[in-house]
Amino acid sequence: MAEQGTFRRHVLYIPGYDPFPARRYRELYRTEGAAQAAISGYELTIQPRAGQTYGWRVVGRIGRPAEAEVEVLVWSDLVKGSMGRGIAGTYLQLLRTAWLYVSSGALRQLLRLRKGPMIAALYPVVALVLQALVALLVSLLVLWLASALPYGLEWLAAALAGWAVLEGFRRIDRRLFVYYLMHDYAFTTVEGGAYPAVLEARLAEFRARIRAALASGVDEVLVVGHSSGAHLGVSVLADLIREAPPAGAALGFLSLGQAVPMVSFLPRAGRLRGDLAFLSESKALTWVDVTAPGDGCSFALCDPVAVSGVAPKLQRWPLVVSAAFTQTLSPERWEELKRKYFRLHFQYLCAFDRPGDYDYFQITAGPLTLAERYAGRKPSASRIVTPLSPYRDVA
Structure with missing residues (x-):
């Protein structure tokens, strides 16, 4: 492994509807990453990151050495503006x-x-x-x-x-x-399921940041969308691939705790439904969707493409995986968290004391691409694929 050199990754994290500054995610990554490293027996070091956009640098030793630049794609200013x-x-x-x-x-x-x-x-x-x-x-x-x-x-x-x-x-x-x-x-x-113009402009900025990361010479570019950030990630990546297929780095998309149907079932969400259909059959990326039935704020194990009624015949993605909180958290930890509903919605970004094949820190700071990590993995047996959206038109 030493002969292979250091694995390099650029992570672009899209938060959900969150008015708080991006630094809260750095602190969450620092504390929970240290906890997971201690549980799982690997090393993680968090360092400052240079650049005009907010983020941090992670040095991991999980077998082969790996480095990751983690960048937060900020839209908290739009959230705060909508809350006044x-x-x-x-x-x-x-x-x-x-x-x-x-x-x-x-x-x-x-x-x-x-x-x-x-x-x-x-x-x-x-x-x-x-x-x-x-x-x-x-x-x-x-x-x-x-x-x-x-x-x-x-x-x-x-x-x-x-x-x-x-x-x-x-x-x-x-x-x-x-x-x-x-x-x-x-x-x-506000627009019946369509993106407001101010949000469309921000998504275009996100797309430019992802394109720049793909051209930076890293081994993998990993886009992570949490909660509302999941459906934003779908549209950003669909537009990026339509413009020009990404070259060089492997492209991964990790959607966490998604609530895509809350948007895709609305009458004017044709743009999102079209993006879901397009991304689901793309060979340009690997898309893994992680939810858990214990998270009451997400549509757990619902294939967002299929339930929206736009699954094409050649659907490849997403690979629907359960974080299985009742199994990956000890009984004591589960008892402590199970009634903290909003905290559980962020558990995907936190440490598990009985981790399974989902480990946020190995995915973002380890030496395997998302495709390599989940190669051969079958979707969760209890995933839901019944098309239920009352609207199926796409744009």
């Missing part, structure tokens, strides 16, 4: 988003697919309605108590009390995630 709606704006988003999913038939079909992510999707709707009811009850109580005030001031007092209750809920949303999730789903539906 206030209370009234968020309730308007609730009405518009709920109407789109119900009237289009997408909600009915999504419920047939997986109950877990749909419970997560309905959570902010139910929570916002309950918060409004609490505010209304407080307003009525204040109206009754202040009925003796002159000049109709009791109505003003009641309105202010109700608004104060709603504002109080909004201020503690870092613990409740109600407004955050509502903004997430609303951003997806």
Whole structure:
């Protein structure tokens, strides 16, 4: 192995709908990578990375020496911009988003697919309605108590009390995630499933970064898309391959905790459906999709191409693999995490104390390409391939 030299990789990570700075991913990689290295008996060293884009450098020794440049493809500024709606704006988003999913038939079909992510999707709707009811009850109580005030001031007092209750809920949303999730789903539906122009422009920038990485002389370029970043990765890579097939480095795509059907089942998501169909039969890359039934925020083991109703006859990808949290986490660790739903959605980026063939740090910092690591691997037996999308048109 020493004669083969050092394996070199460029990882481009696309986060999900996340308003926090990219440095949180470096800290997550540093701490969880150290934990996984200690469990699995290999070495990982995190170093600063030069360049104008944010990232870090990883030196790994998992058999053959390997080096990886990890770059975060940032769109958190777009996320933050979409979250500045206030209370009234968020309730308007609730009405518009709920109407789109119900009237289009997408909600009915999504419920047939997986109950877990749909419970997560309905959570902010139910929570916002309950918060409004609490505010209304407080307003009525204040109206009754202040009925003796002159000049109709009791109505003003009641309105202010109700608004104060709603504002109080909004201020503690870092613990409740109600407004955050509502903004997430609303951003997806703002164009009925089509990408907003500002996001299309950012995807073009991502495509340029991936193209530059392919030309840098590394052995592998690995695109990782987590959560909402998974369907963004699909469209970025589909466009890149359409422009010109990548040459030189091996190209891998690792989608983690995907919720692709939340978008691809919408009426104006023809662009995404077309990208799914195109990428699924491409010979220019290797695409592995990793989810876990224990992750209630993802469409676990759902083949995103097949369930969207656009699987071609010669479909090659994705290889659907289960992270199997109940097997790859010890009973003690699983008991600790199983009710921490949002933490579990990030488990794909974390250490496993009983790792199987999915190890995020070996994939990103080890000496094997994604294709080599999963060569001969069969898809999970319980994967779901039933076409359920109410819309099948592609663009």
